[in-house]
Amino acid sequence: MAGAGGEDKTKVERLGYLGLGMMGLPMSQRLLEAGYDVMVWNRSTGKATALVEAGAKLAGVPRDVAESADIIFMCLTDAAAVEEVVFGSDGLATVAGAGKLVVDFSSIHPDAARAIAARLRLANGMGWIDAPVSGGTVGAEQGTLAVMAGGDAADVERARPYVLAMARRLTHMGPSGAGQMTKLCNQVIVGCAMAVLAEATRLATNAGIDATRLPEALAGGFADSIPLQLFVPRMAQGIHSPPLGHIATMLKDLDTVIDVARNTSSPVPMAGLAAQLFRLAKSARGADADALEIYKLSAAQNR
Structure with a gap:
């Protein structure tokens, strides 16, 4: 399968996107337009209608996305929403997570990002990048966002081609919490x-x-x-x-x-x-x- 820009990839990973608000909806739309397989979830399913019509698969709960996807993107309102999606009864932490990676575009406290990353890795081995964005809804629609990332360098490079389908720039700023x-x-x-x-x-x-x-x-x-x-x-x-x-x-x-x-x-x-x-x-x-x-x-x- 060809990825963003039509180039051949030895491995194109399965993607998920959690949270289809002002930023998540246009960002996940750009992943679909780049030719990637994407499973999406939102608390109110109505927001996913256009994405499903464009080829996205709709998940019933966050756990479904975690089971299906190799890299899980999300953009949620605050740290409480992130905690619920990750550690709730149907959350990301309830599946086998070895080899899977979460890229969190939400803007939350750096301490919360570090704590969630450590707790999730301990729970199921899933990796975590805190990757808040700048550029607003216009940047999300046009793919001109700036993304600032904290986490393991190898994880950031793994996510880079997919992030750059949604953004103009991805900068690795340091360890967990540095993006926030x-x-x-x-x-x-x-x-x-x-x-x-x-x-x-x-x-x-x-x-x-x-x-x-x-x-x-x-x-x-x-x-x-x-x-x-x-x-x-x-x-x-x-x-x-x-x-x-x-x-x-x-x-x-x-x-x-x-x-x-x-x-x-x-x-x-x-x-x-x-x-x-x-x-x-x-x-x-x-x-x-x-x-x-x-x-x-x-x-x-x-x-």
Whole structure:
């Protein structure tokens, strides 16, 4: 069978994907488009309909995926969801796991990633890579995600061709937990950027400047960035559907940053302020609102 790009492989492994949310659905779709055999599972089966129509096999419980697949990808909401899928009554830990590998795209605490990896290896010998992603739903749809991985180098190389069917870049950052730690650094930058860009966009709007032209005006200068080009037009025009990411997700990650910073004596004043702004946004706009609605916090009451 040919894999991504049509090249012949001496061994093309059977794949599974658990969690078909905003990221998991387009990522698993790209695996199917690359010609791989994929078994999928989601708590609400309706989300799998389009994938099944495209050729995916549907599993009833996570255990079914673990029994069928050699490499199991997953992208879940938080550490509690990961724990349930791995160690629940029908979880990954209930099957013979020697030779199998889990690649977890979820964003969870580095300590949780290390603990889950060690516990699963002890339970059934299954390998684990923590591999959170950056690039949002647009990156998932276009295959331009950046993936930062923690785990055994040989496991990362084993997973690389399949990950690169879903992403532009896969960087091995070190042992277990290193991928999650790198994602936290990413979220410091992205979370603070959202807050700062919301401030700049509001300043332009209140001063009578067309904020939608800021990306054009600042392109190529020191203020230029992917967040500037992507976020500011959406803020200024009120484009929040589909969301690029949920407020609750960004707040979860920034709160994890603060916890790790406390344990490592690392000052994170900017990330701490961004977390408080997202906490306000969660209260004002709702947990599932687009993270870019942080811009609406500064709107006058009559707007």
